[in-house]
Amino acid sequence: xxxxxxxxxxxxxxxxxxxxxxxxxxxxxxxxxxxxxxxxxxxxxxxxxxxxxxxxxxxxxxxxxxxxxxxxxxxxxxxxxxxxxxxxxxxxxxxxxxxxxxxxxxxxxxxxxxxxxxxxxxxxxxxxxxxxxxxxxxxxxxxxxxxxxxxxxxxxxxxxxxxxxxxxxxxxxxxxxxxxxxxxxxxxxxxxxxxxxxxxxxxxxxxxxxxxxxxxxxxxxxxxxxxxxxxxxxxxxxxxxxxxxxxxxxxxxxxxxxxxxxxxxxxxxxxxxxxxxxxxxxxxxxxxxxxxxxxxxxxxxxxxxxxxxxxxxxxxxxxxxxxxxxxxxxxxxxxxxxxxxxxxxxxxxxxxxxxxxxxxxxxxxxxxxxxxxxxxxxxxxxxxxxxxxxxxxxxxx
Amino acid sequence: xxxxxxxxxxxxxxxxxxxxxxxxxxxxxxxxxxxxxxxxxxxxxxxxxxxxxxxxxxxxxxxxxxxxxxxxxxxxxxxxxxxxxxxxxxxxxxxxxxxxxxxxxxxxxxxxxxxxxxxxxxxxxxxxxxxxxxxxxxxxxxxxxxxxxxxxxxxxxxxxxxxxxxxxxxxxxxxxxxxxxxxxxxxxxxxxxxxxxxxxxxxxxxxxxxxxxxxxxxxxxxxxxxxxxxxxxxxxxxxxxxxxxxxxx
Numbered sequence: 001x002x003x004x005x006x007x008x009x010x011x012x013x014x015x016x017x018x019x020x021x022x023x024x025x026x027x028x029x030x031x032x033x034x035x036x037x038x039x040x041x042x043x044x045x046x047x048x049x050x051x052x053x054x055x056x057x058x059x060x061x062x063x064x065x066x067x068x069x070x071x072x073x074x075x076x077x078x079x080x081x082x083x084x085x086x087x088x089x090x091x092x093x094x095x096x097x098x099x100x101x102x103x104x105x106x107x108x109x110x111x112x113x114x115x116x117x118x119x120x121x122x123x124x125x126x127x128x129x130x131x132x133x134x135x136x137x138x139x140x141x142x143x144x145x146x147x148x149x150x151x152x153x154x155x156x157x158x159x160x161x162x163x164x165x166x167x168x169x170x171x172x173x174x175x176x177x178x179x180x181x182x183x184x185x186x187x188x189x190x191x192x193x194x195x196x197x198x199x200x201x202x203x204x205x206x207x208x209x210x211x212x213x214x215x216x217x218x219x220x221x222x223x224x225x226x227x228x229x230x231x232x233x234x235x236x237x238x239x240x241x242x243x244x245x246x247x248x249x250x251x252x253x254x255x256x257x258x259x260x261x262x263x264x265x266x267x268x269x270x271x272x273x274x275x276x277x278x279x280x281x282x283x284x285x286x287x288x289x290x291x292x293x294x295x296x297x298x299x300x301x302x303x304x305x306x307x308x309x310x311x312x313x314x315x316x317x318x319x320x321x322x323x324x325x326x327x328x329x330x331x332x333x334x335x336x337x338x339x340x341x342x343x344x345x346x347x348x349x350x351x352x353x354x355x356x357x358x359x360x361x362x363x364x365x366x367x368x369x370x371x372x373x374x375x376x377x378x379x380x381x382x383x384x385x386x387x388x389x390x391x392x393x394x395x396x397x
Numbered sequence: 398x399x400x401x402x403x404x405x406x407x408x409x410x411x412x413x414x415x416x417x418x419x420x421x422x423x424x425x426x427x428x429x430x431x432x433x434x435x436x437x438x439x440x441x442x443x444x445x446x447x448x449x450x451x452x453x454x455x456x457x458x459x460x461x462x463x464x465x466x467x468x469x470x471x472x473x474x475x476x477x478x479x480x481x482x483x484x485x486x487x488x489x490x491x492x493x494x495x496x497x498x499x500x501x502x503x504x505x506x507x508x509x510x511x512x513x514x515x516x517x518x519x520x521x522x523x524x525x526x527x528x529x530x531x532x533x534x535x536x537x538x539x540x541x542x543x544x545x546x547x548x549x550x551x552x553x554x555x556x557x558x559x560x561x562x563x564x565x566x567x568x569x570x571x572x573x574x575x576x577x578x579x580x581x582x583x584x585x586x587x588x589x590x591x592x593x594x595x596x597x598x599x600x601x602x603x604x605x606x607x608x609x610x611x612x613x614x615x616x617x618x619x620x621x622x623x624x625x626x627x628x629x630x631x632x633x634x635x636x637x638x639x640x641x642x643x644x645x646x
Contacts, residue, residue: 343448348485350469351445351478352495352555353502362490362498366538369489 013088013116020110027104039286039318040228040257042105045143045173045200049105052112053137053144053172057086065130066119070137071146073117081123081156086115103230106204109177113147120151121158128377129160135174135199136167146176152186152213159189159376166199170225174199179206182213184237189216189376195387197224204230209269211237218375220384221256222249222391228257235262235269235297246275247371247384249391250283250315260289260304267327268299275306276371278364278392279315286318291334295326304334309341309367357393364392398422399563399594404455405619406443413439414453415619421563424591428605429598430630431616432638437598438482440616441567445479446472459563473499474506476562480552480569486541492551493535496521496558503559524557528584545572553584563594570604582607602634615641 029046030037042049055070063075066084076084119131135144144166152158166174182188194201201224209215221227233242248256262271277285287306308317321334341363349359368388375381399421406414413436421427431437443450444457446469457465464472487495501511512520525532528550540548549569556564566585570578585608589595597610605613605627613629614621615638623629623641633641 342485345485345487347445347447347469348481349487351473351481352499352559353470353473353506354498355470355502356468358498358502362495363487366487366489 017111017113020107024104024107024111027107030104036103036259036288039284040226040255042173042200042202045141045171048141048143048171048173049108049175051142052114053135053139053142054114056114060086065132067132067134068117068146068148069134070144071113071135072115077129079125081121081125082129083120083122084117086117088116103204105175105202106177106230109145109147109175109204112143112175113145113177116147116149118149118151119160120153121156122153124157125159128379129158131160131162133162133164133176134167135165135172137172137199138168140169140171142168143173143175146174148177149179149181150190151181152183152188154184154186156183157187161191161193161377161380164192164194164197164201164203166197166201168199170198170200172199174201176202177204177206179208180215180217181208182210182215182240184211184213186210186213186215188214190218191375191377191380192217192219193380193384194219194221194224194227196222197227200226202228202230205232207231207233207242209233209235209237209240209242212239214241216243216374216376217245218371219246220248221246222387223251224254224256226255228259230259231261233260233262233271235264235266235271235300237266238268240266241270242272243374244271244273245371245374246277247368247388248275248277248285249368249388250277250285251280251391251394253282253284255284257286258288258306260287262289262291262302262304264291264293264297264300264302264327267297269297269301271300271302273302273304274371276309276368277307277317278309278311278367279317280311282312282314282316284316284318287336288320288322289334290322290324291332293323293325293327293330293332297327298329300327301331303332306336307367308336308338309364310338311340361389361392365389368392398458398460399596400456400458401444402456402458404440404443404453404457406439406450406453408439408449413619414443416455417616417620419596419614419621421594421596423594424589425611426589426595426597426608427612427614428610428630429596429614429616429621430600430633435616436619437616438567439619441479441482441565441598444472444477444565445469470502471506473559473561474503478556478559478561478564480549480556480564480566482567482569482571484540484543484548484552486543487539488541490539491536492539492554493521495539496535496555499555500558521558524554527557527587528554529580530554546574546577549573550577550581553581557584557588562592563596564588565596565598567598568600569597570599570601578604579607602630605630617642 057072061075062078067075073086289304291302293300304321306319317338319336321336323334346359401419404414404417443453615623
């Protein structure tokens with residue numbers, strides 16, 4: 001296990017990786033004995049996790065998008081307000097946590113990644129930025145470990161969409177670590193799109209919220225074999241605000257595990273967490289959310305809601321919203337709903353001349369729309385709305 | 398002509414409609430009044446094809462065509478419209494888009510081309526004027542966050558847009574203030590024409606001061622027990638339902 005006094009700021013990557021490897025060797029792979037890993041454990045992927053797949057960056061091209069392929073930086077845009085690098089020294093002045101107090105898969109990511117890619121935003125970036133995280137590890141039983149940091153400096157502003165695309169088969173795994181630092185007065189809009197993924201994906205996201213920073217963070221999962229998100233948020237200073245939202249569409253035997261921890265270490269911060277999941281066929285979703293308000297963090301407003309719409313008797317949903325509050329004078333709420341479409345609503349729409357399938361599509365889109373409306377990237381918003389409409393149309397019930 | 402003949406419906410083995418018959422001729426307005434639990438709203442639901450009432454018996458015919466076996470959307474596209482007592486919220490779908498979809502569904506059913514978006518906009522603005530409603534109403538999600546009165550006015554807006562042959566107004570007057578009641582009544586009177594058939598379900602005579610019915614029916618125990626002209630509603634308000642308990646039409 002890593003020492004709590006470890007200071008990653010002063011460490012070289014190799015040192016950090018050695019410590020992470022030691023920690024992983026101590027912890028081992030997660031098993032069903034671990035409460036957070038009750039429903040999916042990477043037992044069958046152990047070989048894959050130990051066999052990393054990596055293609056080093058020969059040269060980094062200039063492009064409209066940031067392309068990260070098989071864990072290495074391939075292209076970056078030319079923008080005065082943006083620096084993108086795989087230089088291991090670029091992150092060393094940041095107080096990044098590098099998953100040092102986290103699950104063993106995150107240790108493995110730190111241990112096995114070959115590059116640490118750091119995107120740094122200084123100033124106002126008006127055009128939405130595309131970041132493509134691609135993996136095409138075609139050999140069975142291999143893992144792509146990608147590590148990306150996004151640092152948004154003080155008074156800076158960015159809208160960015162991360163497209164996570166994994167090719168390869170069911171015996172491959174992508175293990176991605178993402179760390180977001182929203183410095184004082186930063187304004188950040190982030191979307192993560194997980195779509196058309198044939199491999200299993202573990203995604204660990206760590207978000208640091210500093211004074212008066214504002215962040216809208218949206219995730220979208222669809223047509224993906226198995227996805228696990230672990231999100232850890234820490235509020236360090238006052239008046240930070242985070243909207244953490246997600247929309248997930250699962251069909252067939254797809255699985256999505258969403259684990260969330262919100263740490264309110266400062267008073268007077270706002271955090272809204274709202275996830276909506278649509279399940280059809282034999283799909284499975286798990287939500288485990290914990291909001292922790294530390295002693296002295298007064299006037300925190302933190303609201304957690306997880307909503308599931310079931311289209312099939314064979315689909316399964318597990319939901320555990322939780323609160324742990326050690327402060328006075330806070331506004332916190334948590335809730336969960338699991339249900340089917342309301343027959344009264346279907347009848348109402350049919351009574352206006354629309355067919356049953358049209359009525360269901362309309363209501364299902366209405367269910368998802370609340371999240372879609374929050375997307376700031378208009379191109380993504382339109383594409384996602386269309387995508388959801390198309391998928392919903394195919395859902396039979 | 399809209400004909401209901403010997404209509405029977407039950408829910409969870411409890412009989413609600415017990416052989417109800419009613420005929421509305423083109424151009425006529427009928428009103429049904431009756432105590433709570435007499436089956437008025439069930440009648441509205443059965444006409445609209447509500448799934449709670451799977452196998453009602455009897456006939457419901459519109460211009461000679463039996464619609465009782467049709468799906469609710471098919472009934473709607475044949476020209477039957479129910480203004481709901483409790484209109485349903487549809488978050489995420491704006492009013493204008495919903496109305497356009499409903500309008501085009503009817504066009505498609507009748508093998509007509511979809512309406513041009515500009516023509517639709519002109520049409521809906523014209524109908525908003527009839528109801529004295531603001532354009533901002535159109536961009537709001539259907540009934541979501543609407544007041545009770547707004548929901549009822551939205552039902553009437555849908556009626557004006559879809560231009561049905563038969564309209565059932567299920568307690569449309571409930572939840573309306575005096576001014577809204579007059580606006581809604583004016584819109585229904587504007588809609589009335591020689592080929593429309595309107596059935597008003599209400600508890601109160603006040604709506605019938607604004608929309609004058611040709612026939613008033615009293616309903617009890619799932620059937621019509623007395624019918625008369627508009628004066629019947631006044632008598633009913635004066636004497637209550639007890640005075641009509643043993644009367645048969």
